[in-house]
Amino acid sequence: MSKKSYRNAIKEAIEFEMRRDPTVVVIGEDVRGGHGAKNTEENKLEGFGGVLGVTKGLWTEFGSERVIDTPITESAIIGMTAGAAATGLRPIADLMFMDFFGVCYDMLYNQAAKFRYMFGGKAKAPMVVRGMIGAGFSAAAQHSQSPYHIFTSTPGLKVVVPSSPYDAKGLLTQSIRDDDPVVFCEHKLLYDITGEVPDEDYTIPFGVANYTRQGTDVTIIALSLMVHRANEVADKLATEGISVEVVDPRTISPLDEEGILESVASTGRVVIVDESAARCGFAHDVAALIAQKGFYALKAPIELVTPPHTPVPFSNVLEQAWLPSAERIEIAVRKVLEV
Amino acid sequence: MSDIQTLEVPKWGLSMQEGKITQWTIKEGDFFKKGQEICIIETTKIANSLEAPFDGTLRRIIAKNGTTLEVGGIIGVCADKTVSDQEIEQYIQSLPSEKETKAEKPKVEPKTTENKQTAAAAPSSSTVTPSKLATSTPSKTITNNNFSIPSALQGYQETKDIFATPHAINMAQQHNVNLDKITGSGPQQRISISDIQKAVIDAGGQWPDVKNQSSNTPVKSTADDSHIPATPLARRMATEWGINLHDCRASGSRGRVCKEDVETVYYRSQTASTSSSTPSTTTHAQSESTPVHFTPIPMDGMRKTIAERLQAAKSEIPHFYLTIEVDVSTLQELRAEINSKLPSVKISINDMFLKAIASALIAVPEVNVQYDVENQQILQFDQADISVAVAIPNGLITPIIKAANKRALSDISTTMRDLATRAKTGKLSPDEFQGGSFCISNLGMFGIKQFEAIINPLQGAILALGAVEKRAIVKDDAITIRPMVTLSMSCDHRVIDGATGAKFLASLKEFVENPMAFLA
Numbered sequence: 070m071s072k073k074s075y076r077n078a079i080k081e082a083i084e085f086e087m088r089r090d091p092t093v094v095v096i097g098e099d100v101r102g103g104h105g106a107k108n109t110e111e112n113k114l115e116g117f118g119g120v121l122g123v124t125k126g127l128w129t130e131f132g133s134e135r136v137i138d139t140p141i142t143e144s145a146i147i148g149m150t151a152g153a154a155a156t157g158l159r160p161i162a163d164l165m166f167m168d169f170f171g172v173c174y175d176m177l178y179n180q181a182a183k184f185r186y187m188f189g190g191k192a193k194a195p196m197v198v199r200g201m202i203g204a205g206f207s208a209a210a211q212h213s214q215s216p217y218h219i220f221t222s223t224p225g226l227k228v229v230v231p232s233s234p235y236d237a238k239g240l241l242t243q244s245i246r247d248d249d250p251v252v253f254c255e256h257k258l259l260y261d262i263t264g265e266v267p268d269e270d271y272t273i274p275f276g277v278a279n280y281t282r283q284g285t286d287v288t289i290i291a292l293s294l295m296v297h298r299a300n301e302v303a304d305k306l307a308t309e310g311i312s313v314e315v316v317d318p319r320t321i322s323p324l325d326e327e328g329i330l331e332s333v334a335s336t337g338r339v340v341i342v343d344e345s346a347a348r349c350g351f352a353h354d355v356a357a358l359i360a361q362k363g364f365y366a367l368k369a370p371i372e373l374v375t376p377p378h379t380p381v382p383f384s385n386v387l388e389q390a391w392l393p394s395a396e397r398i399e400i401a402v403r404k405v406l407e408v
Numbered sequence: 409m410s411d412i413q414t415l416e417v418p419k420w421g422l423s424m425q426e427g428k429i430t431q432w433t434i435k436e437g438d439f440f441k442k443g444q445e446i447c448i449i450e451t452t453k454i455a456n457s458l459e460a461p462f463d464g465t466l467r468r469i470i471a472k473n474g475t476t477l478e479v480g481g482i483i484g485v486c487a488d489k490t491v492s493d494q495e496i497e498q499y500i501q502s503l504p505s506e507k508e509t510k511a512e513k514p515k516v517e518p519k520t521t522e523n524k525q526t527a528a529a530a531p532s533s534s535t536v537t538p539s540k541l542a543t544s545t546p547s548k549t550i551t552n553n554n555f556s557i558p559s560a561l562q563g564y565q566e567t568k569d570i571f572a573t574p575h576a577i578n579m580a581q582q583h584n585v586n587l588d589k590i591t592g593s594g595p596q597q598r599i600s601i602s603d604i605q606k607a608v609i610d611a612g613g614q615w616p617d618v619k620n621q622s623s624n625t626p627v628k629s630t631a632d633d634s635h636i637p638a639t640p641l642a643r644r645m646a647t648e649w650g651i652n653l654h655d656c657r658a659s660g661s662r663g664r665v666c667k668e669d670v671e672t673v674y675y676r677s678q679t680a681s682t683s684s685s686t687p688s689t690t691t692h693a694q695s696e697s698t699p700v701h702f703t704p705i706p707m708d709g710m711r712k713t714i715a716e717r718l719q720a721a722k723s724e725i726p727h728f729y730l731t732i733e734v735d736v737s738t739l740q741e742l743r744a745e746i747n748s749k750l751p752s753v754k755i756s757i758n759d760m761f762l763k764a765i766a767s768a769l770i771a772v773p774e775v776n777v778q779y780d781v782e783n784q785q786i787l788q789f790d791q792a793d794i795s796v797a798v799a800i801p802n803g804l805i806t807p808i809i810k811a812a813n814k815r816a817l818s819d820i821s822t823t824m825r826d827l828a829t830r831a832k833t834g835k836l837s838p839d840e841f842q843g844g845s846f847c848i849s850n851l852g853m854f855g856i857k858q859f860e861a862i863i864n865p866l867q868g869a870i871l872a873l874g875a876v877e878k879r880a881i882v883k884d885d886a887i888t889i890r891p892m893v894t895l896s897m898s899c900d901h902r903v904i905d906g907a908t909g910a911k912f913l914a915s916l917k918e919f920v921e922n923p924m925a926f927l928a
Contacts, residue, residue: 276594277594323595331575331600331601407658
């Protein structure tokens with residue numbers, strides 16, 4: 070096993086699946102060319118590889134038929150992807166900033182998500198929509214949101230939010246092989262983190278939470294970048310003798326209810342950290358689950374750490390204050406422990 | 409063969425039978441030095457830290473937090489890092505389990521070969537050869553608390569091939585369940601705790617619903633809550649109802665626990681206990697009329713000890729009682745004078761009584777005794793070690809003011825306050841509450857005029873102090889009003905006779921009414 074970045078882990082998953090299965094194609098803006106590169110079959114100049122360079126090199130290996138550049142029209146990208154999936158391909162769409170799902174939402178939530186159900190199982194949409202989420206990049210209000218909770222609320226869509234390079238590769242491979250539409254959310258601040266990733270291909274099943282820290286006093290449930298912040302807090306508090314368990318559900322639809330409730334049953338105290346929304350977000354969904362099925366194990370009220378209910382600020386200082394910080398998580402943990 | 413050593417539950421005091429491991433302060437793999445605190449063990453009286461009896465490396469914790477073992481029970485295995493995990497594992501398997509040791513121990517003759525072998529594993533004996541120890545393999549069903557695992561499902565094995573949740577793995581390890589024999593119902597057949605529960609119950613065993621185990625009984629903390637901010641009323645109510653402030657939400661100003669918070673916990677516990685009481689506890693006649701509500705309160709270790717010891721004391725010791733009234737006016741005046749002139753000290757009437765009693769015990773040493781039943785002799789002490797009964801939330805404990813006759817009043821006062829504080833937080837060391845040649849119990853602060861206390865076994869007598877109250881007494885043929893206290897002494901007639909006891913009380917009255925005598 071060697072250390073790889075989150076970006077390379079994602080790319081490896083796509084490469085492996087494209088080599089393994091000829092029906093896997095990549096669709097998106099600049100996945101082939103871009104950045105002023107006029108690459109053609111005769112003039113093989115590698116292009117931008119998507120807005121963050123994840124798909125760089127794919128066109129050289131797999132050609133124009135399987136690495137398809139589109140205009141900057143999200144509705145065209147997702148519409149084309151859903152149609153291709155319905156006709157037998159396994160497309161991977163690069164939506165780029167997940168914030169722009171609005172213009173193509175009809176194709177995703179009202180079409181692709183319902184194909185299998187409305188056609189009585191005779192049609193399916195084995196597609197993956199990759200997109201960037203997350204603040205902390207000074208990308209301002211329209212490029213910094215984490216709207217995965219909106220996808221979670223749509224039946225028929227699977228939603229994956231990986232926090233580590235290992236999870237990213239295993240879960241993306243699983244997503245590509247899955248017969249349902251999967252929304253794959255990549256956090257901007259995680260592309261350059263590195264971690265142990267096997268060279269061979271492997272899958273991680275959906276709906277299986279990962280305990281990134283095991284502890285006995287309090288459970289922190291977090292996703293994506295927030296897992297790292299929670300781990301940081303857990304490690305800090307461990308030096309004080311406070312034992313924190315960190316649960317990363319990894320996929321929020323399906324959600325590993327058993328994995329979450331077992332941890333809650335063992336600690337009795339819960340902090341949920343989420344970047345998605347201050348209202349009706351992932352944190353509230355999980356809090357409701359615990360209140361419904363794990364209530365009697367609770368020794369203290371559940372504590373939520375989310376951003377305020379405002380757009381993401383552009384100012385770096387304000388943006389950092391907006392994001393749930395390790396300090397805020399620590400305060401919440403101490404709060405549930407003191408009750 | 410490298411050395412493997414064990415850590416065991418020590419024997420702190422004569423009455424200690426078992427100890428509960430409440431917290432390990434070192435982890436598996438940690439190196440420790442002799443004398444270093446390694447874990448905290450709770451006895452029926454106190455929680456004390458266990459100091460390492462030797463230098464070593466803790467390789468395996470046998471008794472996890474919350475486990476109760478008999479004195480001498482093995483709590484951990486230590487060995488140098490050169491010893492392989494396999495050797496440690498073999499060694500542990502060769503140890504007789506706690507249940508087996510208990511079961512195999514005959515009631516009349518406790519010293520069997522088995523026990524001698526266990527004793528050989530004492531830390532002081534340093535090296536133990538595993539092969540010398542009795543080997544036992546689990547048979548039939550393992551029962552632990554409410555868990556019983558059928559033999560078909562026994563045998564935990566650590567393997568990478570098993571797909572289970574981390575908590576399911578921990579539970580399986582804890583209760584020795586073979587996960588290989590269980591099919592999970594989760595994603596890709598992942599095994600959860602519920603799957604283990606179902607498999608165990610299906611196979612005829614028992615596995616309580618661990619996820620909802622606290623559903624009927626509200627969680628009760630036992631930790632020291634003296635530092636939790638609370639309003640004085642809330643604190644008093646919590647003490648009265650036996651509620652730990654850790655269990656209350658702090659909704660008051662500045663994060664304090666207030667009256668309503670304590671009430672909430674109280675009514676919640678009432679509701680839970682009422683709803684959990686089974687119909688079998690109510691007779692048929694009662695169930696037809698108004699239902700009788702009661703709260704079953706489980707007896708903890710301390711309560712059981714109090715029950716056993718005092719039952720024995722009252723049935724075995726022939727008590728007789730002597731009562732005397734003393735005038736405390738001079739004592740009060742002297743106390744007021746000392747406290748006003750020396751702002752650094754705050755002497756209580758109780759402290760002055762302690763000093764007076766100590767002086768009387770020296771004057772009448774026949775009362776300053778213990779009864780050594782085993783050797784049929786009376787132990788008469790030349791210093792006054794006075795036990796003082798202190799009420800604590802779940803019972804009472806008797807810390808000792810040692811050599812009270814030799815101490816200054818201010819010293820007695822400070823020591824008493826320190827002992828009482830530590831008694832209430834469970835921080836007394838065994839030698840601070842075991843022994844003593846005489847005991848006093850004071851219920852005056854509750855307005856009790858007079859009462860007779862039960863003798864603390866081994867000691868010869870106990871003195872019960874009532875409240876100071878103004879009474880009309882006859883002095884020099886005139887009726888006068890004086891602050892009076894009634895003292896009742898319970899004596900063990902086997903070692904103290906009526907006249908001896910009376911002599912002691914007369915001497916005590918003299919000291920109390922003329923306190924200059926004991927200050928001199």
